[in-house]
Amino acid sequence: MYKARWWEPATNDKLLCTLCPRYCTIGEGQNGFCYIRQNIGGELYSIGYGKPTGFAIDPIEKKPLNHFYPGTGILSFGTAGCNLGCKFCQNWTMSKARMDDINSLSVPPEGVVEIAKRNRVPSIAFTYNDPVIFGEYVIDVSKIAREENIKSVMVTAGYIDKRARSEVFRYIDAANVDLKAFTETFYHKLTFSHLENILETLLWLKNETDIWFEITTLLIPGENDSSEEIKQLTGWVAENLGDSVPLHFTAFHPDFKMRDKQPTPFSTIRMAREIALSAGIKYCYTGNVHDPEGHTTFCPGCAKPIVKRGWHDVTSNKIKNSCCGYCGTKIAGRFE
Numbered sequence: 001m002y003k004a005r006w007w008e009p010a011t012n013d014k015l016l017c018t019l020c021p022r023y024c025t026i027g028e029g030q031n032g033f034c035y036i037r038q039n040i041g042g043e044l045y046s047i048g049y050g051k052p053t054g055f056a057i058d059p060i061e062k063k064p065l066n067h068f069y070p071g072t073g074i075l076s077f078g079t080a081g082c083n084l085g086c087k088f089c090q091n092w093t094m095s096k097a098r099m100d101d102i103n104s105l106s107v108p109p110e111g112v113v114e115i116a117k118r119n120r121v122p123s124i125a126f127t128y129n130d131p132v133i134f135g136e137y138v139i140d141v142s143k144i145a146r147e148e149n150i151k152s153v154m155v156t157a158g159y160i161d162k163r164a165r166s167e168v169f170r171y172i173d174a175a176n177v178d179l180k181a182f183t184e185t186f187y188h189k190l191t192f193s194h195l196e197n198i199l200e201t202l203l204w205l206k207n208e209t210d211i212w213f214e215i216t217t218l219l220i221p222g223e224n225d226s227s228e229e230i231k232q233l234t235g236w237v238a239e240n241l242g243d244s245v246p247l248h249f250t251a252f253h254p255d256f257k258m259r260d261k262q263p264t265p266f267s268t269i270r271m272a273r274e275i276a277l278s279a280g281i282k283y284c285y286t287g288n289v290h291d292p293e294g295h296t297t298f299c300p301g302c303a304k305p306i307v308k309r310g311w312h313d314v315t316s317n318k319i320k321n322s323c324c325g326y327c328g329t330k331i332a333g334r335f336e
Contacts, residue, residue, distance in 0.1 A: 002049035004037055005136055006164045015039050019164050020083045020132055021197045034133040035081035048079040048134045051104040052112070057119055061312040063127065063155050064248050066285055066297060067333025068174045068212050070307055071314035073121040074153065077112070078128030079137075080104065084157050085192035086180070088220055088258040109140035116150050123173075127155035135160075135168040142171035158201035159193050165204060174212040174334065176248075177202060181217070181224035182233040190223065199236075206241045212334050215241075216248040216287070219264050219272060230272045234279040243280045244332035249273060250287035270294070283332070301329030 010016040014025045017032050024032035026039040036048030060074045082089075107115075116124050124145055131138050131154055142152035154175040160168060169175075179198060180191060187195045205213045217233065219225040230249075237245060249272040251264035269286045273294055276284040286294030290311070297307035297319075304326050308316040318325035322335045 001040075002046045002136060004044040004046040005167070006161065007037075007044040009042075013042065015042070015044050017044060018161055019135060020160050021194065022083055022159075023161075032083075033085075034083040036079060036133055046134060046136050048081060049137045050106055050108050051079055052077040052107055053079055053104050053128070055115060057121060058125070059312040059314075060123060060125075060153075061309060061314070063125055063153060063176050064216060064250075064285070064287055064312075065153065065174060065176055065212075065214055066248075066307070066309075067214065067246050067283065067331070067335075068153070069122060069151070069334060070297075070319075071317060072123065073119070074123040074125045075112070075116040075119060075121050076125040076127050078126065078131070079134050080129065081133055082129045083133050083159055083193075084130065087190050088218070088252060088255060088261075090218075090253070090255055109137065109144050112141045113144045113148055113150060116145070117148065121150075123151040123153055125153040125155055127153075130156050130159070132156055132160045132168065135164060138168055138172075139170060146171045146173075157191075157193070158198045160197075160201060162200065162204070165201065169205075169209065169211060172211055174214075175205065176214050176216055177205070179215050179217050179233065179237075182229050182236065183224070186224050199240075202241060206245075214246040214248060216250060217272075218250050218252050219268055220252045220258070221262055221264055221268070223261075225264065225268050225272075227271060227275060230275045231279070234276040234281055238280050243282050245281075246283040246285060246332075247276050247281055248285045248287050249276070251289050253288070264288075266291070297331075299324040299327060299329050299331070302327040306331065 006019040007015050007017045010025045014027050017024045031038045038047050055077045057073050058076045145152050151173040154172050158177045184195045253263050273284045282300040295309040296305045299306050306318040319335050
Protein backbone atom coordinates (compact mmCIF):
# COMPACT_ATOMS: atom_id res chain seq x y z
CA MET A 1 0.00 0.00 0.00
CA TYR A 2 1.58 3.26 -1.12
CA LYS A 3 -0.17 6.61 -0.75
CA ALA A 4 -0.36 8.40 -4.07
CA ARG A 5 0.71 11.94 -4.85
CA TRP A 6 -1.22 14.34 -7.08
CA TRP A 7 -4.80 14.20 -5.82
CA GLU A 8 -7.27 16.27 -3.85
CA PRO A 9 -10.72 15.83 -2.30
CA ALA A 10 -13.67 16.26 -4.67
CA THR A 11 -17.42 16.39 -4.14
CA ASN A 12 -19.62 13.52 -2.96
CA ASP A 13 -16.79 11.88 -1.01
CA LYS A 14 -14.83 11.30 -4.19
CA LEU A 15 -11.17 12.06 -4.92
CA LEU A 16 -9.82 14.00 -7.88
CA CYS A 17 -6.65 12.48 -9.35
CA THR A 18 -4.48 15.26 -10.81
CA LEU A 19 -1.65 13.14 -12.23
CA CYS A 20 -2.82 13.28 -15.85
CA PRO A 21 -5.25 15.39 -17.90
CA ARG A 22 -7.93 12.74 -17.53
CA TYR A 23 -8.61 14.09 -14.00
CA CYS A 24 -10.57 11.06 -12.80
CA THR A 25 -12.99 11.51 -9.93
CA ILE A 26 -12.75 8.28 -7.96
CA GLY A 27 -15.28 6.98 -5.46
CA GLU A 28 -14.57 4.84 -2.41
CA GLY A 29 -13.14 1.47 -3.46
CA GLN A 30 -12.95 2.51 -7.09
CA ASN A 31 -9.99 2.78 -9.45
CA GLY A 32 -9.16 5.51 -11.92
CA PHE A 33 -9.16 4.93 -15.67
CA CYS A 34 -5.60 3.60 -15.42
CA TYR A 35 -6.69 0.81 -13.02
CA ILE A 36 -3.81 1.30 -10.56
CA ARG A 37 -4.81 4.43 -8.64
CA GLN A 38 -7.48 3.57 -6.09
CA ASN A 39 -9.58 5.36 -3.47
CA ILE A 40 -9.16 3.48 -0.20
CA GLY A 41 -10.75 5.00 2.87
CA GLY A 42 -10.88 8.47 1.39
CA GLU A 43 -7.23 8.55 0.33
CA LEU A 44 -5.68 7.80 -3.04
CA TYR A 45 -3.24 4.92 -3.28
CA SER A 46 -0.90 3.81 -6.05
CA ILE A 47 -1.57 0.08 -6.03
CA GLY A 48 0.96 -0.46 -8.80
CA TYR A 49 3.83 0.88 -6.73
CA GLY A 50 6.61 -1.71 -6.51
CA LYS A 51 4.59 -4.18 -8.60
CA PRO A 52 6.36 -4.73 -11.93
CA THR A 53 4.99 -7.43 -14.18
CA GLY A 54 8.43 -8.65 -15.18
CA PHE A 55 11.87 -7.57 -16.38
CA ALA A 56 13.83 -7.89 -19.61
CA ILE A 57 17.25 -6.80 -20.81
CA ASP A 58 16.75 -5.07 -24.16
CA PRO A 59 19.00 -3.25 -26.58
CA ILE A 60 18.36 0.45 -26.05
CA GLU A 61 17.50 0.73 -29.76
CA LYS A 62 14.32 -1.24 -29.00
CA LYS A 63 12.81 1.63 -26.94
CA PRO A 64 13.52 3.07 -29.58
CA LEU A 65 16.44 5.37 -28.73
CA ASN A 66 19.13 5.61 -31.39
CA HIS A 67 21.07 8.58 -30.02
CA PHE A 68 21.33 7.61 -26.35
CA TYR A 69 24.34 5.38 -25.72
CA PRO A 70 23.76 3.24 -28.84
CA GLY A 71 24.60 -0.43 -28.60
CA THR A 72 24.10 -0.62 -24.82
CA GLY A 73 21.65 -2.75 -22.88
CA ILE A 74 18.77 -1.45 -20.80
CA LEU A 75 16.71 -3.03 -18.03
CA SER A 76 13.05 -2.74 -19.08
CA PHE A 77 9.90 -3.17 -17.01
CA GLY A 78 6.33 -1.94 -16.58
CA THR A 79 3.23 -2.57 -14.48
CA ALA A 80 -0.41 -3.21 -15.27
CA GLY A 81 -2.72 -0.46 -16.51
CA CYS A 82 -2.52 2.67 -18.68
CA ASN A 83 -4.04 6.16 -18.75
CA LEU A 84 -4.75 6.02 -22.49
CA GLY A 85 -7.29 3.85 -24.28
CA CYS A 86 -5.50 3.16 -27.57
CA LYS A 87 -7.55 0.78 -29.67
CA PHE A 88 -4.38 -0.26 -31.51
CA CYS A 89 -2.28 -0.98 -28.40
CA GLN A 90 0.57 -3.39 -29.09
CA ASN A 91 1.02 -4.17 -25.37
CA TRP A 92 -2.64 -4.47 -24.43
CA THR A 93 -2.22 -7.64 -22.35
CA MET A 94 -0.40 -5.45 -19.82
CA SER A 95 -1.83 -1.99 -20.39
CA LYS A 96 -5.45 -3.19 -20.20
CA ALA A 97 -4.92 -5.54 -17.27
CA ARG A 98 -5.86 -4.77 -13.69
CA MET A 99 -3.44 -5.58 -10.89
CA ASP A 100 -5.62 -8.52 -9.83
CA ASP A 101 -5.73 -9.84 -13.41
CA ILE A 102 -2.00 -10.19 -13.91
CA ASN A 103 0.88 -11.86 -12.13
CA SER A 104 3.18 -9.23 -10.67
CA LEU A 105 6.35 -9.17 -8.62
CA SER A 106 7.10 -7.22 -5.45
CA VAL A 107 10.26 -5.22 -6.05
CA PRO A 108 11.13 -2.08 -4.07
CA PRO A 109 12.93 0.78 -5.88
CA GLU A 110 16.35 -0.26 -4.60
CA GLY A 111 15.64 -3.78 -5.86
CA VAL A 112 15.14 -2.51 -9.43
CA VAL A 113 18.46 -0.69 -9.33
CA GLU A 114 20.14 -3.77 -7.89
CA ILE A 115 18.86 -5.86 -10.83
CA ALA A 116 20.38 -3.33 -13.25
CA LYS A 117 23.70 -3.41 -11.39
CA ARG A 118 23.72 -7.20 -11.24
CA ASN A 119 23.19 -7.40 -15.00
CA ARG A 120 25.72 -4.62 -15.66
CA VAL A 121 23.40 -2.50 -17.76
CA PRO A 122 23.90 1.29 -17.71
CA SER A 123 20.21 2.25 -17.99
CA ILE A 124 16.72 1.44 -16.73
CA ALA A 125 13.59 1.88 -18.87
CA PHE A 126 10.09 2.47 -17.55
CA THR A 127 8.15 1.02 -20.48
CA TYR A 128 5.61 -1.55 -21.82
CA ASN A 129 2.70 0.38 -20.26
CA ASP A 130 2.84 4.13 -19.69
CA PRO A 131 5.04 4.91 -16.67
CA VAL A 132 3.15 8.14 -15.99
CA ILE A 133 0.56 6.12 -14.05
CA PHE A 134 3.17 4.77 -11.63
CA GLY A 135 4.92 8.12 -11.30
CA GLU A 136 5.69 7.68 -7.59
CA TYR A 137 7.61 4.47 -8.35
CA VAL A 138 9.39 6.19 -11.27
CA ILE A 139 10.61 8.98 -8.99
CA ASP A 140 11.93 6.63 -6.31
CA VAL A 141 13.64 4.24 -8.74
CA SER A 142 15.20 6.97 -10.88
CA LYS A 143 16.47 8.88 -7.83
CA ILE A 144 18.33 5.83 -6.54
CA ALA A 145 19.53 5.02 -10.07
CA ARG A 146 21.06 8.47 -10.43
CA GLU A 147 22.90 8.03 -7.14
CA GLU A 148 24.34 4.81 -8.60
CA ASN A 149 25.22 6.51 -11.93
CA ILE A 150 22.59 4.48 -13.80
CA LYS A 151 20.51 6.32 -16.41
CA SER A 152 16.70 6.35 -16.41
CA VAL A 153 14.51 6.32 -19.51
CA MET A 154 10.78 7.03 -19.87
CA VAL A 155 8.89 5.44 -22.78
CA THR A 156 5.66 7.37 -22.66
CA ALA A 157 2.75 8.94 -24.51
CA GLY A 158 3.46 12.16 -22.62
CA TYR A 159 -0.10 12.46 -21.29
CA ILE A 160 0.63 14.03 -17.92
CA ASP A 161 -0.51 17.08 -15.97
CA LYS A 162 2.01 19.90 -16.15
CA ARG A 163 2.16 20.22 -12.36
CA ALA A 164 3.07 16.55 -11.89
CA ARG A 165 5.36 16.44 -14.91
CA SER A 166 8.39 18.14 -13.36
CA GLU A 167 8.27 15.76 -10.39
CA VAL A 168 7.90 12.53 -12.37
CA PHE A 169 10.68 13.52 -14.79
CA ARG A 170 12.99 14.99 -12.14
CA TYR A 171 15.62 12.24 -12.35
CA ILE A 172 14.95 11.10 -15.91
CA ASP A 173 17.83 11.21 -18.40
CA ALA A 174 16.06 10.31 -21.65
CA ALA A 175 12.60 9.70 -23.06
CA ASN A 176 10.91 8.35 -26.12
CA VAL A 177 7.56 10.04 -26.59
CA ASP A 178 4.80 8.54 -28.71
CA LEU A 179 3.39 11.27 -30.92
CA LYS A 180 0.60 9.00 -32.05
CA ALA A 181 -0.80 11.26 -34.76
CA PHE A 182 -1.17 14.93 -35.57
CA THR A 183 -4.94 15.39 -35.41
CA GLU A 184 -7.23 15.83 -32.42
CA THR A 185 -9.73 13.53 -34.16
CA PHE A 186 -7.29 10.63 -34.01
CA TYR A 187 -6.40 11.24 -30.38
CA HIS A 188 -10.02 11.62 -29.29
CA LYS A 189 -11.39 8.68 -31.29
CA LEU A 190 -8.59 6.13 -30.97
CA THR A 191 -6.76 6.96 -27.72
CA PHE A 192 -9.39 8.79 -25.58
CA SER A 193 -6.88 11.59 -24.96
CA HIS A 194 -5.93 14.93 -26.51
CA LEU A 195 -3.16 16.00 -28.87
CA GLU A 196 -2.51 19.37 -27.24
CA ASN A 197 -1.37 17.79 -23.97
CA ILE A 198 1.26 15.71 -25.77
CA LEU A 199 2.54 18.73 -27.71
CA GLU A 200 2.83 20.61 -24.42
CA THR A 201 4.95 17.81 -22.97
CA LEU A 202 7.24 17.83 -26.01
CA LEU A 203 7.68 21.60 -25.82
CA TRP A 204 8.42 21.34 -22.11
CA LEU A 205 11.05 18.66 -22.70
CA LYS A 206 12.71 20.82 -25.35
CA ASN A 207 12.55 24.21 -23.65
CA GLU A 208 12.68 23.50 -19.93
CA THR A 209 14.79 20.36 -19.44
CA ASP A 210 18.07 18.82 -20.54
CA ILE A 211 16.41 15.41 -21.00
CA TRP A 212 17.39 13.75 -24.26
CA PHE A 213 14.25 12.69 -26.16
CA GLU A 214 13.21 11.05 -29.38
CA ILE A 215 9.76 10.72 -30.96
CA THR A 216 7.93 7.69 -32.33
CA THR A 217 4.84 7.64 -34.55
CA LEU A 218 3.11 4.34 -35.35
CA LEU A 219 1.60 4.75 -38.81
CA ILE A 220 -1.82 3.11 -39.11
CA PRO A 221 -3.32 2.70 -42.59
CA GLY A 222 -6.20 5.09 -43.17
CA GLU A 223 -5.88 6.77 -39.76
CA ASN A 224 -2.69 8.84 -39.54
CA ASP A 225 -0.63 7.88 -42.57
CA SER A 226 -1.56 10.50 -45.16
CA SER A 227 1.30 12.47 -46.67
CA GLU A 228 -0.40 15.71 -45.64
CA GLU A 229 -0.60 14.74 -41.97
CA ILE A 230 2.99 13.51 -41.98
CA LYS A 231 4.07 16.84 -43.50
CA GLN A 232 2.23 18.71 -40.76
CA LEU A 233 3.77 16.54 -38.04
CA THR A 234 7.34 16.76 -39.31
CA GLY A 235 6.97 20.48 -40.03
CA TRP A 236 5.79 21.12 -36.46
CA VAL A 237 8.67 19.12 -35.03
CA ALA A 238 11.27 20.95 -37.15
CA GLU A 239 9.84 24.37 -36.31
CA ASN A 240 9.15 23.85 -32.60
CA LEU A 241 11.62 21.20 -31.44
CA GLY A 242 14.45 21.65 -33.91
CA ASP A 243 15.91 19.59 -36.73
CA SER A 244 18.03 17.36 -34.48
CA VAL A 245 15.23 15.53 -32.62
CA PRO A 246 15.25 11.96 -33.99
CA LEU A 247 11.94 10.75 -35.43
CA HIS A 248 10.96 7.09 -35.67
CA PHE A 249 8.16 6.02 -38.02
CA THR A 250 7.09 2.47 -37.20
CA ALA A 251 4.82 -0.04 -38.89
CA PHE A 252 1.48 -1.06 -37.40
CA HIS A 253 0.34 -4.67 -37.17
CA PRO A 254 -3.28 -5.66 -36.42
CA ASP A 255 -3.85 -6.00 -32.69
CA PHE A 256 -6.26 -5.45 -29.78
CA LYS A 257 -9.38 -3.66 -31.12
CA MET A 258 -7.98 -2.89 -34.58
CA ARG A 259 -7.54 -6.35 -36.02
CA ASP A 260 -9.49 -5.37 -39.12
CA LYS A 261 -6.71 -3.08 -40.33
CA GLN A 262 -3.98 -4.20 -42.70
CA PRO A 263 -0.31 -3.94 -41.68
CA THR A 264 1.42 -0.73 -42.71
CA PRO A 265 2.96 -1.07 -46.17
CA PHE A 266 6.71 -0.64 -46.34
CA SER A 267 6.18 2.09 -48.93
CA THR A 268 4.28 4.19 -46.38
CA ILE A 269 7.11 3.97 -43.86
CA ARG A 270 9.68 4.99 -46.47
CA MET A 271 7.44 7.83 -47.64
CA ALA A 272 7.21 9.20 -44.09
CA ARG A 273 10.99 9.11 -43.72
CA GLU A 274 11.49 10.94 -47.02
CA ILE A 275 8.98 13.62 -45.99
CA ALA A 276 10.79 14.12 -42.68
CA LEU A 277 14.18 14.43 -44.36
CA SER A 278 12.72 16.88 -46.88
CA ALA A 279 11.39 18.95 -43.96
CA GLY A 280 14.95 19.30 -42.70
CA ILE A 281 14.88 16.63 -39.98
CA LYS A 282 18.47 15.36 -39.69
CA TYR A 283 17.76 11.98 -38.13
CA CYS A 284 14.75 9.89 -39.17
CA TYR A 285 14.37 6.16 -38.67
CA THR A 286 12.01 3.36 -39.64
CA GLY A 287 10.85 0.60 -37.31
CA ASN A 288 9.06 -2.75 -37.30
CA VAL A 289 10.34 -3.30 -40.85
CA HIS A 290 13.59 -4.60 -42.31
CA ASP A 291 15.17 -1.45 -43.69
CA PRO A 292 18.96 -1.15 -43.34
CA GLU A 293 18.96 2.42 -44.63
CA GLY A 294 16.13 3.43 -42.30
CA HIS A 295 17.95 1.91 -39.32
CA THR A 296 21.22 3.72 -40.05
CA THR A 297 22.40 7.01 -38.57
CA PHE A 298 23.89 9.22 -41.27
CA CYS A 299 26.14 12.19 -40.55
CA PRO A 300 24.29 15.42 -41.42
CA GLY A 301 27.65 16.91 -42.45
CA CYS A 302 29.25 14.40 -44.82
CA ALA A 303 26.26 12.03 -45.25
CA LYS A 304 28.34 8.96 -44.44
CA PRO A 305 26.78 6.15 -42.37
CA ILE A 306 28.15 6.52 -38.84
CA VAL A 307 26.00 4.02 -36.91
CA LYS A 308 24.87 0.92 -38.77
CA ARG A 309 22.22 -1.36 -37.29
CA GLY A 310 20.78 -4.75 -38.05
CA TRP A 311 17.30 -4.41 -36.61
CA HIS A 312 18.14 -3.42 -33.01
CA ASP A 313 21.77 -4.49 -33.03
CA VAL A 314 24.55 -1.96 -33.66
CA THR A 315 26.98 -3.45 -36.19
CA SER A 316 29.23 -0.41 -36.65
CA ASN A 317 29.68 2.84 -34.70
CA LYS A 318 31.91 5.61 -36.08
CA ILE A 319 30.92 8.30 -33.55
CA LYS A 320 33.92 9.60 -31.62
CA ASN A 321 33.66 12.17 -28.84
CA SER A 322 30.03 12.79 -29.88
CA CYS A 323 31.18 13.71 -33.39
CA CYS A 324 31.28 12.05 -36.78
CA GLY A 325 34.45 9.97 -36.99
CA TYR A 326 34.89 10.98 -40.63
CA CYS A 327 34.34 14.75 -40.78
CA GLY A 328 34.02 15.87 -37.15
CA THR A 329 30.42 17.12 -37.36
CA LYS A 330 28.72 17.23 -33.95
CA ILE A 331 26.06 14.51 -33.65
CA ALA A 332 23.04 15.24 -31.46
CA GLY A 333 22.56 12.82 -28.58
CA ARG A 334 24.34 11.28 -25.63
CA PHE A 335 27.26 9.08 -26.57
CA GLU A 336 29.99 9.36 -23.92
